[in-house]
Amino acid sequence: MPTLLVLRHAAAQSFAGQDHARALTEHGRREAEIAGRAVAAVDPPDGALVSAAQRARETFAIARDHGGFSAEAQVLDDLYGGDVAAVLAAVAAHAGTTRTLLLVGHQPWCATLIEMLTGARVRMDTGAVASLQAGPSWDALDPQWCALQWFGAPRTLAAVARGPR
Numbered sequence: 001m002p003t004l005l006v007l008r009h010a011a012a013q014s015f016a017g018q019d020h021a022r023a024l025t026e027h028g029r030r031e032a033e034i035a036g037r038a039v040a041a042v043d044p045p046d047g048a049l050v051s052a053a054q055r056a057r058e059t060f061a062i063a064r065d066h067g068g069f070s071a072e073a074q075v076l077d078d079l080y081g082g083d084v085a086a087v088l089a090a091v092a093a094h095a096g097t098t099r100t101l102l103l104v105g106h107q108p109w110c111a112t113l114i115e116m117l118t119g120a121r122v123r124m125d126t127g128a129v130a131s132l133q134a135g136p137s138w139d140a141l142d143p144q145w146c147a148l149q150w151f152g153a154p155r156t157l158a159a160v161a162r163g164p165r
Helices: 024-042 054-067 084-093 109-118 156-164
Strands: 003-008 046-052 073-076 098-107 129-133 146-151
Touching: 003 054, 003 109, 024 046, 024 054, 024 129, 024 156, 046 054, 046 084, 054 073, 054 098, 073 146, 084 098, 084 109, 098 109, 109 129, 109 146, 146 156
Parallel strands: 003 098, 046 073, 046 098
Antiparallel strands: 003 129, 129 146
């Protein structure tokens, strides 16, 4: 079964000329580093769909660099303001043969997608990651087949990223 990783973008500037152009803060860059190392330690993605917003693109780039995984990002406008239906359509259209797909996006669709597919309610703070067993296929994600495998807020992910002592 495929694995779907949902990463909410890391902490970003409160204001910018356009919302789409908000960049990560220093705190956000640290969150993205932690998320990348934690994801790589558990289940490195081999594909990624990333919102076109600057904060999401930066989150992905930093996470990939610090996690050391090689997934290439497909940057999609539909994930910027997307609702869950747009996100599911993007997954169906772009996931292909990916085994572990990383979605980098925004609230409220991150938490809504997880709840719709698994029934689990999670608090998707900036830099939080959820791993879902997805199925039966990318173009037919069905709540009867999906399950929340793990969830981590940035503080929890920091412990995973450090590894055993």
